[in-house]
Amino acid sequence: MSVDFELMEPEELEELAVKRINEGKLKEGLKLTLRAARGYERGGKIKEAARLYRYLGYLVLEKTGDLGKARPPILKSAYLYIDLIDAEVSKPEVDVDVLDEYCSNVLEAFATLNDRKNLMKYAGEFAKIYEDLGNTYEDRDDVTMAIRTYESAHRYYSLMDDGESYKRLNEKLISLYGQLAESRLENGDVEGAAEAFYRLAGYILSIFGYDIHFMEMMDTAAKNFEKASKLSYSNGDLDGTTTNLLKAQYAYLLAKNPNRAKLIGINNARILHQVVSSYLAKSDNEKAAEKLMELTESLIGIGKLKEAIETYRSVLETESDLKFRVRVRLAVLKHHAATEGSEELLGDIATLEYHLNRGTHTKAFELAEKVMLREGLGEVLRMIHRAEGIYE
Incomplete structure:
Protein backbone atom coordinates (compact mmCIF):
# COMPACT_ATOMS: atom_id res chain seq x y z
CA MET A 1 0.00 0.00 0.00
CA SER A 2 1.48 3.34 -1.07
CA VAL A 3 1.68 6.22 1.38
CA ASP A 4 0.53 9.71 0.38
CA PHE A 5 3.15 11.88 2.03
CA GLU A 6 1.25 15.03 1.08
CA LEU A 7 -1.50 14.09 3.53
CA MET A 8 0.88 13.49 6.43
CA GLU A 9 1.57 16.02 9.18
CA PRO A 10 5.22 17.12 9.58
CA GLU A 11 5.39 15.35 12.96
CA GLU A 12 4.41 12.07 11.27
CA LEU A 13 6.90 12.65 8.45
CA GLU A 14 9.67 13.32 10.96
CA GLU A 15 8.85 10.17 12.90
CA LEU A 16 8.86 8.11 9.70
CA ALA A 17 12.12 9.75 8.58
CA VAL A 18 13.86 8.73 11.81
CA TYR A 40 6.87 22.78 9.70
CA GLU A 41 7.93 25.94 7.87
CA ARG A 42 4.66 26.17 5.90
CA GLY A 43 2.72 25.67 9.12
CA GLY A 44 4.52 28.54 10.84
CA LYS A 45 6.40 26.24 13.24
CA ILE A 46 9.69 28.02 12.60
CA LYS A 47 11.55 26.64 15.61
CA GLU A 48 10.79 23.06 14.57
CA ALA A 49 11.68 23.84 10.95
CA ALA A 50 15.00 25.39 11.96
CA ARG A 51 15.81 22.41 14.18
CA LEU A 52 15.04 19.91 11.43
CA TYR A 53 16.90 21.75 8.65
CA ARG A 54 19.88 21.90 11.00
CA TYR A 55 19.63 18.19 11.76
CA LEU A 56 19.33 17.40 8.04
CA GLY A 57 22.38 19.47 7.12
CA TYR A 58 24.65 17.96 9.74
CA LEU A 59 23.39 14.45 8.98
CA VAL A 60 24.24 14.91 5.29
CA LEU A 61 27.66 16.25 6.26
CA GLU A 62 28.27 13.34 8.61
CA LYS A 63 27.19 10.67 6.15
CA THR A 64 28.71 12.09 2.95
CA GLY A 65 31.45 14.45 4.07
CA ASP A 66 30.25 16.76 1.29
CA LEU A 67 29.93 20.32 2.60
CA GLY A 68 28.40 21.44 -0.69
CA LYS A 69 25.45 19.08 -0.26
CA ALA A 70 25.08 19.98 3.41
CA ARG A 71 25.25 23.72 2.78
CA PRO A 72 21.60 24.45 1.71
CA PRO A 73 19.85 22.99 4.80
CA ILE A 74 22.51 24.33 7.21
CA LEU A 75 22.22 27.81 5.68
CA LYS A 76 18.42 27.59 5.73
CA SER A 77 18.47 26.70 9.42
CA ALA A 78 20.81 29.63 10.18
CA TYR A 79 18.47 32.19 8.64
CA LEU A 80 15.42 30.66 10.32
CA TYR A 81 17.24 30.92 13.66
CA ILE A 82 18.01 34.57 12.88
CA ASP A 83 14.25 35.13 12.40
CA LEU A 84 13.65 33.42 15.75
CA ILE A 85 16.26 35.66 17.41
CA ASP A 86 14.52 38.76 16.04
CA ALA A 87 11.22 37.51 17.43
CA GLU A 88 12.74 36.63 20.82
CA VAL A 89 14.43 39.99 21.41
CA SER A 90 11.18 41.77 20.51
CA LYS A 91 9.43 40.19 23.51
CA PRO A 92 8.91 42.22 26.71
CA GLU A 93 10.90 39.57 28.61
CA VAL A 94 13.63 37.73 26.73
CA ASP A 95 14.27 34.08 27.54
CA VAL A 96 18.07 34.14 27.70
CA ASP A 97 18.34 30.33 27.61
CA VAL A 98 16.43 30.27 24.33
CA LEU A 99 18.43 33.19 22.94
CA ASP A 100 21.69 31.42 23.83
CA GLU A 101 20.60 28.35 21.89
CA TYR A 102 19.53 30.30 18.80
CA CYS A 103 22.66 32.47 18.65
CA SER A 104 24.93 29.48 19.16
CA ASN A 105 23.24 27.57 16.34
CA VAL A 106 23.62 30.48 13.92
CA LEU A 107 27.32 30.97 14.60
CA GLU A 108 27.96 27.23 14.50
CA ALA A 109 26.30 27.09 11.06
CA PHE A 110 28.46 29.84 9.58
CA ALA A 111 31.59 28.37 11.19
CA THR A 112 30.77 24.96 9.67
CA LEU A 113 30.27 26.58 6.25
CA ASN A 114 33.58 28.47 6.59
CA ASP A 115 31.64 31.69 6.05
CA ARG A 116 33.83 34.06 8.06
CA LYS A 117 32.09 37.19 6.76
CA ASN A 118 28.70 36.19 8.17
CA LEU A 119 30.29 34.64 11.27
CA MET A 120 31.86 38.00 12.18
CA LYS A 121 28.76 39.96 11.14
CA TYR A 122 26.39 38.03 13.36
CA ALA A 123 28.86 37.67 16.24
CA GLY A 124 28.91 41.48 16.27
CA GLU A 125 25.13 41.75 16.15
CA PHE A 126 24.69 39.20 18.92
CA ALA A 127 27.32 40.90 21.08
CA LYS A 128 25.36 44.16 20.88
CA ILE A 129 22.08 42.35 21.68
CA TYR A 130 23.59 40.79 24.80
CA GLU A 131 25.28 44.01 25.88
CA ASP A 132 21.96 45.88 25.57
CA LEU A 133 20.28 43.16 27.61
CA GLY A 134 23.04 43.45 30.20
CA ASN A 135 22.48 47.20 30.44
CA ARG A 148 25.22 36.37 32.47
CA THR A 149 24.34 38.49 29.45
CA TYR A 150 27.52 40.57 29.62
CA GLU A 151 29.52 37.33 29.63
CA SER A 152 27.91 36.28 26.37
CA ALA A 153 28.63 39.71 24.86
CA HIS A 154 32.22 39.48 26.12
CA ARG A 155 32.68 36.11 24.44
CA TYR A 156 31.26 37.34 21.11
CA TYR A 157 33.47 40.46 21.17
CA SER A 158 36.42 38.14 21.75
CA LEU A 159 35.41 36.08 18.72
CA MET A 160 35.39 39.26 16.64
CA ASP A 161 38.76 40.44 17.98
CA ASP A 162 37.04 43.70 19.00
CA GLY A 163 39.63 44.67 21.58
CA GLU A 164 38.00 47.90 22.74
CA SER A 165 34.58 46.35 23.38
CA TYR A 166 36.18 43.26 24.91
CA LYS A 167 38.12 45.43 27.38
CA ARG A 168 35.02 47.50 28.20
CA LEU A 169 33.01 44.38 29.03
CA ASN A 170 35.94 42.88 30.92
CA GLU A 171 36.09 45.90 33.25
CA LYS A 172 32.31 45.86 33.70
CA LEU A 173 32.35 42.16 34.63
CA ILE A 174 35.18 42.68 37.13
CA SER A 175 33.14 45.43 38.79
CA LEU A 176 29.93 43.36 38.87
CA TYR A 177 31.59 40.19 40.14
CA GLY A 178 33.26 42.25 42.85
CA GLN A 179 29.87 43.66 43.88
CA LEU A 180 28.31 40.21 43.79
CA ALA A 181 31.05 38.66 45.93
CA GLU A 182 30.82 41.37 48.58
CA SER A 183 27.02 41.22 48.61
CA ARG A 184 27.05 37.46 49.10
CA LEU A 185 29.59 37.69 51.91
CA GLU A 186 27.43 40.28 53.67
CA ASN A 187 24.47 37.89 53.38
CA GLY A 188 26.46 34.96 54.73
CA ASP A 189 26.55 33.12 51.37
CA VAL A 190 30.19 32.05 51.55
CA THR A 220 40.66 34.33 47.92
CA ALA A 221 38.24 32.05 46.09
CA ALA A 222 39.99 28.96 47.48
CA LYS A 223 39.83 30.21 51.07
CA ASN A 224 36.13 30.93 50.75
CA LEU A 238 28.85 15.83 53.39
CA ASP A 239 27.65 16.49 49.83
CA GLY A 240 28.32 20.20 50.21
CA THR A 241 31.54 19.52 52.10
CA THR A 242 33.08 17.43 49.34
CA THR A 243 31.89 19.67 46.50
CA ASN A 244 33.39 22.76 48.12
CA GLN A 249 41.55 22.15 45.84
CA TYR A 250 41.57 23.35 42.23
CA ALA A 251 41.45 27.04 43.18
CA TYR A 252 44.54 26.54 45.36
CA LEU A 253 46.22 24.69 42.48
CA LEU A 254 45.60 27.61 40.13
CA ALA A 255 46.74 30.02 42.86
CA LYS A 256 50.10 28.21 42.82
CA ASN A 257 49.65 26.75 46.30
CA PRO A 258 50.16 23.04 45.47
CA ASN A 259 50.85 21.94 49.05
CA ARG A 260 47.52 23.23 50.34
CA ALA A 261 45.77 21.83 47.28
CA LYS A 262 47.28 18.39 47.85
CA LEU A 263 46.38 18.35 51.55
CA ILE A 264 42.77 19.24 50.76
CA GLY A 265 42.63 16.72 47.91
CA ILE A 266 43.85 13.85 50.08
CA ASN A 267 41.34 14.72 52.81
CA ASN A 268 38.52 15.09 50.30
CA ALA A 269 39.29 11.76 48.62
CA ARG A 270 38.97 10.04 51.99
CA ILE A 271 35.57 11.62 52.66
CA LEU A 272 34.37 10.93 49.09
CA HIS A 273 35.08 7.19 49.46
CA GLN A 274 32.69 7.18 52.43
CA VAL A 275 30.03 9.22 50.64
CA VAL A 276 30.15 7.01 47.53
CA SER A 277 29.80 3.86 49.63
CA SER A 278 26.79 5.37 51.38
CA TYR A 279 25.01 6.18 48.10
CA LEU A 280 25.80 2.79 46.55
CA ALA A 281 24.38 1.08 49.65
CA LYS A 282 21.16 3.03 49.05
CA SER A 283 21.22 2.15 45.31
CA ASP A 284 21.26 5.86 44.52
CA ASN A 285 23.28 5.54 41.32
CA GLU A 286 22.82 9.13 40.21
CA LYS A 287 24.38 10.62 43.35
CA ALA A 288 26.97 7.85 43.52
CA ALA A 289 28.08 8.69 39.98
CA GLU A 290 28.34 12.40 40.81
CA LYS A 291 30.50 11.70 43.87
CA LEU A 292 32.62 9.18 41.98
CA MET A 293 33.20 11.92 39.41
CA GLU A 294 34.28 14.30 42.17
CA LEU A 295 36.64 11.59 43.45
CA THR A 296 38.07 11.24 39.94
CA GLU A 297 38.67 15.00 39.77
CA SER A 298 40.19 15.10 43.24
CA LEU A 299 42.61 12.26 42.42
CA ILE A 300 43.67 14.01 39.20
CA GLY A 301 44.35 17.13 41.25
CA ILE A 302 46.78 15.30 43.55
CA GLY A 303 48.54 13.61 40.64
CA LYS A 304 47.12 10.09 41.06
CA LEU A 305 46.19 9.72 37.41
CA LYS A 306 46.00 5.93 37.11
CA GLU A 307 43.78 5.65 40.19
CA ALA A 308 41.68 8.52 38.85
CA ILE A 309 41.14 6.78 35.50
CA GLU A 310 40.03 3.58 37.23
CA THR A 311 37.58 5.62 39.31
CA TYR A 312 36.37 7.35 36.15
CA ARG A 313 35.71 3.93 34.63
CA SER A 314 33.45 3.25 37.63
CA VAL A 315 31.66 6.55 37.02
CA LEU A 316 30.72 5.49 33.48
CA GLU A 317 29.67 2.03 34.65
CA THR A 318 27.32 3.70 37.14
CA GLU A 319 25.96 6.41 34.87
CA SER A 320 27.30 7.48 31.48
CA ASP A 321 26.84 11.19 30.85
CA LEU A 322 28.58 13.54 28.43
CA LYS A 323 29.12 16.11 31.17
CA PHE A 324 31.29 13.58 33.03
CA ARG A 325 33.42 13.13 29.91
CA VAL A 326 33.90 16.89 29.77
CA ARG A 327 34.73 17.16 33.47
CA VAL A 328 37.47 14.52 33.45
CA ARG A 329 39.19 16.34 30.57
CA LEU A 330 38.70 19.69 32.27
CA ALA A 331 40.32 18.40 35.47
CA VAL A 332 43.37 17.18 33.53
CA LEU A 333 43.64 20.54 31.77
CA LYS A 334 43.35 22.49 35.03
CA HIS A 335 46.07 20.40 36.65
CA HIS A 336 48.25 20.90 33.57
CA ALA A 337 47.60 24.66 33.56
CA ALA A 338 48.58 24.92 37.22
CA THR A 339 51.85 23.08 36.66
CA GLU A 340 52.69 24.71 33.32
CA GLY A 341 51.38 28.21 34.08
CA SER A 342 49.81 28.60 30.65
CA GLU A 343 47.67 31.74 30.21
CA GLU A 344 46.38 30.48 26.85
CA LEU A 345 45.26 27.23 28.43
CA LEU A 346 43.47 29.07 31.25
CA GLY A 347 41.54 30.96 28.57
CA ASP A 348 40.49 27.64 27.02
CA ILE A 349 39.47 26.37 30.46
CA ALA A 350 37.28 29.45 30.94
CA THR A 351 35.57 28.68 27.61
CA LEU A 352 35.07 25.04 28.63
CA GLU A 353 33.50 26.10 31.92
CA TYR A 354 31.30 28.59 30.08
CA HIS A 355 29.88 25.81 27.90
CA LEU A 356 29.65 23.36 30.80
CA ASN A 357 27.69 25.85 32.91
CA ARG A 358 25.30 26.51 30.03
CA GLY A 359 24.77 22.83 29.26
CA THR A 360 26.39 22.94 25.81
CA HIS A 361 28.32 19.78 26.59
CA THR A 362 29.01 18.73 23.01
CA LYS A 363 30.89 21.95 22.27
CA ALA A 364 32.81 21.66 25.54
CA PHE A 365 33.73 18.06 24.76
CA GLU A 366 34.99 18.85 21.26
CA LEU A 367 37.07 21.77 22.53
CA ALA A 368 38.53 19.72 25.40
CA GLU A 369 39.70 17.03 22.98
CA LYS A 370 41.41 19.59 20.74
CA VAL A 371 43.08 21.42 23.63
CA MET A 372 44.41 18.23 25.20
CA LEU A 373 46.04 17.24 21.92
CA ARG A 374 47.47 20.75 21.45
CA GLU A 375 48.91 20.68 24.97
CA GLY A 376 50.73 17.41 24.37
CA LEU A 377 48.36 15.39 26.55
CA GLY A 378 47.69 12.76 23.91
CA GLU A 379 48.75 9.83 26.10
CA VAL A 380 46.46 10.95 28.94
CA LEU A 381 43.65 11.36 26.42
CA ARG A 382 44.23 7.80 25.19
CA MET A 383 43.94 6.57 28.81
CA ILE A 384 40.62 8.40 29.10
CA HIS A 385 39.46 6.97 25.77
CA ARG A 386 40.26 3.43 26.92
CA ALA A 387 38.22 4.00 30.09
CA GLU A 388 35.38 5.09 27.79
CA GLY A 389 35.71 1.93 25.70
CA ILE A 390 37.40 3.65 22.76
CA TYR A 391 40.51 1.89 21.49
CA GLU A 392 42.65 3.59 18.86
Missing part, protein backbone atom coordinates in the same frame (compact mmCIF):
# COMPACT_ATOMS: atom_id res chain seq x y z
CA LYS A 19 12.54 5.19 11.39
CA ARG A 20 13.85 4.96 7.81
CA ILE A 21 17.26 6.32 8.82
CA ASN A 22 17.50 3.82 11.67
CA GLU A 23 16.62 1.06 9.22
CA GLY A 24 19.58 2.11 7.07
CA LYS A 25 17.38 3.63 4.33
CA LEU A 26 19.32 6.90 4.40
CA LYS A 27 18.20 8.38 1.07
CA GLU A 28 14.51 7.89 1.84
CA GLY A 29 15.03 9.14 5.37
CA LEU A 30 16.69 12.34 4.17
CA LYS A 31 13.89 13.05 1.70
CA LEU A 32 11.28 12.57 4.42
CA THR A 33 13.24 14.83 6.77
CA LEU A 34 13.25 17.57 4.15
CA ARG A 35 9.49 17.14 3.62
CA ALA A 36 8.92 17.40 7.36
CA ALA A 37 11.08 20.54 7.65
CA ARG A 38 9.19 22.21 4.81
CA GLY A 39 5.91 21.17 6.40
CA THR A 136 18.76 46.60 30.97
CA TYR A 137 19.36 44.05 33.73
CA GLU A 138 21.95 46.30 35.36
CA ASP A 139 19.48 49.19 35.37
CA ARG A 140 17.06 46.88 37.19
CA ASP A 141 19.80 45.96 39.72
CA ASP A 142 19.60 42.34 38.58
CA VAL A 143 23.34 41.70 38.89
CA THR A 144 23.16 37.96 38.24
CA MET A 145 21.39 38.33 34.88
CA ALA A 146 23.50 41.35 33.94
CA ILE A 147 26.61 39.24 34.46
CA GLU A 191 29.91 29.45 48.79
CA GLY A 192 28.24 31.95 46.45
CA ALA A 193 30.93 34.51 47.23
CA ALA A 194 33.63 31.94 46.50
CA GLU A 195 32.06 31.27 43.08
CA ALA A 196 32.03 35.01 42.37
CA PHE A 197 35.70 35.40 43.39
CA TYR A 198 36.59 32.43 41.17
CA ARG A 199 34.87 34.02 38.15
CA LEU A 200 36.37 37.40 39.00
CA ALA A 201 39.84 35.84 38.86
CA GLY A 202 39.18 34.77 35.27
CA TYR A 203 38.52 38.34 34.15
CA ILE A 204 41.54 39.61 36.06
CA LEU A 205 43.54 37.04 34.09
CA SER A 206 42.34 38.69 30.86
CA ILE A 207 43.98 41.96 31.93
CA PHE A 208 47.10 40.98 33.87
CA GLY A 209 47.82 37.46 32.66
CA TYR A 210 48.86 34.61 34.94
CA ASP A 211 50.49 36.81 37.56
CA ILE A 212 50.15 37.75 41.23
CA HIS A 213 46.84 39.62 40.68
CA PHE A 214 45.18 36.47 39.30
CA MET A 215 46.74 34.19 41.90
CA GLU A 216 45.70 36.40 44.82
CA MET A 217 42.09 36.45 43.65
CA MET A 218 42.12 32.68 43.05
CA ASP A 219 43.56 32.24 46.55
CA PHE A 225 35.43 27.51 49.21
CA GLU A 226 37.34 25.97 52.10
CA LYS A 227 35.33 28.01 54.59
CA ALA A 228 32.10 26.95 52.85
CA SER A 229 33.17 23.29 53.16
CA LYS A 230 33.64 23.70 56.90
CA LEU A 231 30.20 25.28 57.24
CA SER A 232 28.68 22.37 55.29
CA TYR A 233 30.51 19.86 57.48
CA SER A 234 29.30 21.55 60.67
CA ASN A 235 25.74 21.17 59.33
CA GLY A 236 26.25 17.47 58.59
CA ASP A 237 26.15 18.08 54.83
CA LEU A 245 36.61 20.98 49.06
CA LEU A 246 37.04 19.95 45.43
CA LYS A 247 36.56 23.54 44.28
CA ALA A 248 38.99 24.76 46.95
